[in-house]
Amino acid sequence: MEFECLATDGHARIGQLRFPRGVVDTPAFMPVGTYGSVKGLDGADLLTSGSRMILGNTLHLALRPGIEVISRLGGLHTFMGWAGPILTDSGGFQVMSLGALRTIDDEGVTFRAPVDGRLFRLTPERAITIQEALGSDVSMVLDHCPAYPATPEEIDASLARSIKWAERSRRAAGEGTRALFGIVQGGVGIASRLRSFEALEPMGFSGFAIGGLAVGEPASERLAVLDALKTVLPHDRPRYLMGVGKPADLVAAVLRGIDLFDCVLPTRNGRNAHLFTTRGVLRLRNARYRTDENPIDPGCPCPACQSLSRAYLHHLDRVGDPLALRLLSLHNLTYYQMLLARLRAAIRSGRLAPVAQDILALEAGGSAVR
């Protein structure tokens, strides 16, 4: 993986992530392919949406269908028929969210698989091995993501562990690891976040993720962390804000120098007929759309907006046709990719501030579509 920053506008930047499997313009948004698929969408759909790089959830894939299956079938790209780059998480965040089902020690995490109760052990070394078996283009270190809120002692303890695990992940990474990102942790404390970065910095990572945000903290605290990190993270390496977020969150993060995003929001909301449009949020289940012959968003190039009415999509959702899940996910994903493209164009022309302001004003307006 190579990264090149091509232009900046304030702290925001555009760049390219170059992989043997393709080039990704940044800032970029990665749809989440939990079980080796972005729910309801195939590879052609993802390309149609403008997506060029996707995220795979290591832990989910390790449980179903299992790493040995994917490995035997030639790795995750071949298995799911996706030729573009794939970033995999380490499973750290997912393990934390298992709550009482897992126990953590300094060596790693032990947990029972929610699917079948099998006992499963994840260590920094194992997280790397799994990601190598998947054939990830970008791997993540195993981290210990603290809960929110957490006491200073809890933050300190999880941070110390995350730093040790990052070091062990880095040492475990062999030929099969194509690029490895460190994950900056430290809760919402500025000092702890800076300490995390300083510890990771000498380890020689290809990029830096910011983890442990979007876990319930107020937006102001999240932005304060991004503001503190924007000047210290190395300019020549990509910056990935994990698990974020709503369109306004993406804009705010791009303004603070973030290059890479992933989030389930566009696809999950799509499945629930909660749609993003250039005129605000459209809740398609509202009865007012029963006879509305307009497309979801007249300016959108997605297949649904190109040929189908709100009334038809409202109907498909109402009768429970799985086609609704696909078309509405595809619409939301297209909205996200168009949003990122708009931000990239604004940075290129040095007009990010007014463009960002427009988008944030729209987002603040809430459900504006009649």
Added chain:
Amino acid sequence: MEFECLATDGHARIGQLRFPRGVVDTPAFMPVGTYGSVKGLDGADLLTSGSRMILGNTLHLALRPGIEVISRLGGLHTFMGWAGPILTDSGGFQVMSLGALRTIDDEGVTFRAPVDGRLFRLTPERAITIQEALGSDVSMVLDHCPAYPATPEEIDASLARSIKWAERSRRAAGEGTRALFGIVQGGVGIASRLRSFEALEPMGFSGFAIGGLAVGEPASERLAVLDALKTVLPHDRPRYLMGVGKPADLVAAVLRGIDLFDCVLPTRNGRNAHLFTTRGVLRLRNARYRTDENPIDPGCPCPACQSLSRAYLHHLDRVGDPLALRLLSLHNLTYYQMLLARLRAAIRSGRLAPVAQDILALEAGGSAVR
């Protein structure tokens, strides 16, 4: 609608149904778009599968979203974004299957909608009005489909009613009815079937459907009916066998001069991972496919077979991804369309008998795929 018979091979024939919306090579198979969509598939998917004409269920659409909604949005083609021809049933068969929820008199049928308990009345005239509002390319008369088995008295009574309803349907059909098919009823009795046809014949229908089959009768009785009708149905008009069937049933019916089919089997079975292939039925949920890197059917041109393994599709089905419903329905539909194309080619070259024998032998073999 124009119909031309282009060549015959025994009683089998190839032809063309020509509509302003497109040409359909016969024998043809129509996927069933119950609620204004072939479940999980969009228009592009249907074209990819080789489908050129689809069936819409009048009664389902009248209940959800309601005819006034579809009419207001420009008719069924515009509503669902399908530019090709659409045949609609009259609702007769669906009403019969409501059992205790409906009462039949000589004037029509009254029933409570299973969805919301609303009282609904269907008459021959109303069935025509609804199909005109939908903008059907081929409409069907309202018929009274007897249960199987039925007493001779029940058959006679329902047949008499079907004939009267056919006449009323014919009279009700105005400018908006582009083509109207009569429906031959009469259970599994040859005499009653012939009586039905003789009564319908002078009414001037554009084509003839054979209804009331595939309702539980043995295949031998069904084939006896087709054998009796194959010489009496007029050669210059299309013959549509309603609701049939399995691949072997289609082959047997094509041998007996049938031009048009519809059935939910390929899509419904697809959703249940019961797959048709040129080597026999493949039940994808079987654990043997967990690590099988072969496509479902190496000879199939569908998107799944072109790039994905049985193992991946088995996995998608297992984790409940709606993408499985789409890809597996699309595969089965492609199989059906390829089967029809193969039969058409065989008729064209006068080699239907050996080709049909091959297919029937395969079908008789059951689950042959390892």
